[in-house]
Amino acid sequence: MIFWVVLGLALLGLAVAAVVWLVRSLTRDQARPGLPAADAAHEELRRRYAAGEIDREQYLQAKVDLER
Template sequence: MAVFTAMIMILIVLPLAFFFVLTIGEVGRGTEQQRTRRAAQARPGPPAPPPLDGAERELRLRYARGEIDREEFLQRKIDLER
């Protein structure tokens, strides 16, 4: 009788335990995917800076080289933005 009870336990308990482990694993994987998907949707990247036209790029280069001073740079930048 003990052998019969042990076989019943093996045939019922082991498949249930296996099913339980698989189910918990799938639930965990699903919540992790949802969490990463929400995090990616919630945080958009920073906006791209506006592209510089050739004149503004040249103005910045001249200022960086020290060819023009700050006041001249700012005035010409204002003029270019108009």
């Protein structure tokens, strides 16, 4: 009898942990959690430049714009 109570509590704890993990992963900032919006924007700009989506001139202009 005790075994089933412990097993039930363990399963309930796992279910709660899974729900908490799911909610946190869905609501987390996509860039990096905890970064201010300006840092996230700079990170996205660096990513786009590194991927070749924008050229150097566009990168430098956007960087100046973000620093204002």
